[in-house]
Amino acid sequence: MEPSNNVMNIHINDFDGPLELLLHLIxxxxxxxxxxxxEKxxxxxxxxxxxxxxLNVNVIGEYFVMASNLMVIKSKLLLPKKDDLEDEDDDYEDPRNELVNQLIIYQQYKEASKVLKKMQKKSSMHHSITAKVPTVTEMLDLNGNKIMNVDLIKxxxxxxxxxxxxxxxYVHEINEWHYTVKEQSHWIxxxxxxxxxxxxxxxxxxxxNLEKIITTFLSILELMKEHLIFVEQIDNRIYIRKK
Structure with a gap:
């Protein structure tokens, strides 16, 4: 099978690891x-x-480990799920579940990182430029309110x-995401x-569960962005206050 042109136009250095490459292909x-x-x-x-x-590109070993895992999953999917006399739904575990779970959690973590970078850029754009280097604990947002440096939140x-x-x-035990930013925001x-x-x-x-922790963190960032809460540091501890 010949690789598609789209696949060949990407480079190994474009990805942080095999999970990111997989997400791109998916x-x-x-x-x-x-x-x-x-299979595809x-x-x-x-x-x-x-x-x-x-192309003589040095491909890191972890990429080949993932390739082996994909081939194992592919092989398992070729096996019959159950004996014909048994209920096919009982105790059957899809070989893809572990991979799907890894991809979802990685995707959520990447989203959290993306939001943080966006907030960092926004904070730096709106901070007053002075001869004095700003402290790491304070910045100015659009409303002129003191907020926590997002690096400390990270x-x-x-x-x-x-x-x-x-x-x-971490135990790979789910095959779908059970938490939403909207629900966790209401909870907070x-x-x-x-x-x-x-x-x-x-x-x-x-x-x-790790997915709950990540979703809660994303919810905090979303609430900050919407100016519904603000975050501050007191005695080396981080606190959240209502707006």
């Missing part, structure tokens, strides 16, 4: 992320890696993710409704 092929055509996507992925080798979030991974190693607003201030970390439980 989007390019207009596939449903919950129903990946494994595996062929595209392997063709891409082979072409990179032909650091706090990264710390929560690390604690989660340390206390609850409800929690701070009767309080003047709420500690940032109190919104996260390191024993929760």
């Amino acid at each position: 989007k390019q092929s207009q596939m449903d992320i919950y129903d990946i055509e494994i 996507i595996t062929n595209q992925y392997v063709d891409y890696l082979n072409k990179m080798k032909e 650091d706090a979030f990264d710390s929560i993710i690390k604690k989660h991974q340390h206390n609850k190693p 607003l409800k929690k701070i409704k009767n309080k003047d201030i709420l500690e940032f970390n109190s919104l996260f439980n390191i024993y929760d």
Whole structure:
């Protein structure tokens, strides 16, 4: 099978890792992320890696590990689901589930990073230019209100993710996203409704599912963007206040 021109126009340095390359191929092929055509996507992925080798591009080992995983999934899908005498729905686990879960969580994390970069750019554009270097804890938003530097929010979030991974190693157990930014935003607003201030970390439980943690973080960013909450630092702790 010859690689498509679209696939060949992308380069290994364009991607942070195999999951990002896979997401690109899935989007390019207009596939449903919950129903990946494994045979097609595996062929595209392997063709891409082979072409990179032909061009003498140094392809990192993790890309080949993913290629092997794709071929294993492809092989498993060729096996019969169940004996004909058994109920096909009982205890059957789609071999794609683990990969789908990884892709969804990676996609959500990338979205969080994208929102952070956007906020960083916006904050820097609207900060007053003075001879003095601005402190890391304060910036000015469009309304002239003091807000938390988004770098500190990112650091706090990264710390929560690390604690989660340390206390609850990730288990691939879902095949769809159960949380939405809208729902988590309502939950956050409800929690701070009767309080003047709420500690940032109190919104996260390191024993929760990783997808819930990420969605909650995205919700905080969205509420900040909509000026429904603001974030500040007090004694090295991050707090959320109502607008």
